[in-house]
């Protein structure tokens with residue numbers, strides 16, 4: 001029986017070796033500018049997060065970068081003065097954050113784990129959770145939002161990027177040819193919608209397994225956990241042909257009420 005989280009750990013470690021763009025650490029220049037207050041990070045594709053989605057001042061706040069390894073957002077937020085912890089399921093991805101932290105003399109805590117289980121953290125221990133597009137790799141979101149709510153302080157913010165589930169109705173091979181062929185009923189999962197042969201071809205050991213989830217799981221789940229939504233944005237998929245027709249990503253800003 002395949003363990004999907006173990007599969008995705010190995011797959012993301014392999015993506016680091018392959019140089020996937022979401023695993024490439026930021027340069028010294030980006031860190032130097034962040035130290036001067038000139039910084040920006042992404043939750044979805046290449047769209048910068050509005051600065052007013054962050055606490056002001058950011059310096060001195062406790063930030064959890066959730067499923068956000070790769071040496072990208074975490075070192076930037078640390079260089080901007082936040083006390084940053086990164087939790088990620090891939091040792092390779094966390095290694096990229098450690099590499100930047102060491103290279104730049106940044107304090108950064110890394111924790112290996114599954115985003116559904118934040119038991120490594122005490123109640124009310126963060127001011128901000130930053131969760132860029134990654135929950136497509138998580139089998140079940142139901143535990144994620146209550147855990148985020150628990151570890152945030154009252155008034156704390158949860159920033160989430162996620163894939164528009166509608167992009168999963170299309171056949172993957174056709175998308176690679178630039179064609180939109182409707183094939184799958186939602187909610188989609190590689191594990192349930194592909195037969196073994198196709199899954200082996202499309203989701204070999206270096207390909208993380210994906211889940212479309214639903215808007216009810218994404219937004220309904222945050223609201224059910226007690227969050228109040230205070231911001232919403234959409235953006236194009238960063239590379240596939242769906243970007244011509246529909247938003248590929250959504251992002252939300254939610255607050256834990258005081």
Ligand SMILES: C[S@@+](CC[C@H](N)C(=O)[O-])C[C@H]1O[C@@H](n2cnc3c(N)ncnc32)[C@H](O)[C@@H]1O
Pocket residue numbers: 005008009012022023042066067068069070071072073087088089090093113114115116132133134137138139
């Ligand atoms: C696309 S990368 C995101 C990181 C990147 N810095 C970014 O800008 O989006 C997705 C990340 O989610 C992590 N991940 C996947 N499943 C996870 C899980 N169940 N729990 C924690 N992290 C997970 C992967 O290891 C990977 O680092």
